[in-house]
Amino acid sequence: MILDTAGRAWIGTPFIAGQSVRGIGCDCVGFVAGVWRDAFGDLPEAIGPYAQDEPGRREAETLLDPLRRHLQEIDLENRARGDVLAWRWRGGRFAQHLAIASADGMIHADQRFGVVETPIFPTHRLAGVFRPWPL
Numbered sequence: 001m002i003l004d005t006a007g008r009a010w011i012g013t014p015f016i017a018g019q020s021v022r023g024i025g026c027d028c029v030g031f032v033a034g035v036w037r038d039a040f041g042d043l044p045e046a047i048g049p050y051a052q053d054e055p056g057r058r059e060a061e062t063l064l065d066p067l068r069r070h071l072q073e074i075d076l077e078n079r080a081r082g083d084v085l086a087w088r089w090r091g092g093r094f095a096q097h098l099a100i101a102s103a104d105g106m107i108h109a110d111q112r113f114g115v116v117e118t119p120i121f122p123t124h125r126l127a128g129v130f131r132p133w134p135l
Helices: 004-009 028-040 064-070
Strands: 070-075 084-087 097-102 105-110 114-118 126-131
Touching: 004 028, 004 097, 004 105, 028 097, 028 105, 064 084, 064 126
Parallel strands: none
Antiparallel strands: 070 126, 084 097, 084 126, 097 105, 105 114
16 A cells, blocks of 8 residues: 555544544654554654754754665655655754655645645755655
């Protein structure tokens, strides 16, 4: 199952920080983790906190590092539906948002609207693209 297909089942799930329950609530990490569980089973490793701890972090990419260990990192311009996208909200900062690429943009957990499908934000903030194949 391609991740964007599984992700569509999450559309409409409310945004609730720290959660990962389809139809009940999730944040961006919980969304990607939940879609992964739906498609492939358990995550190979937990993804740590990402935004709340940013002022204390100096060297760790708590979103990018686990993705790099378990997925295939690909060039930004070669992204395709089903790829996991990591975003930086500001230049020079750590990645703080995850999404799944879809044919029409991306599916992600938006703080205001919950899980939605939207156009891809400006790619200059795209921190990494990760393909879940090969596993």
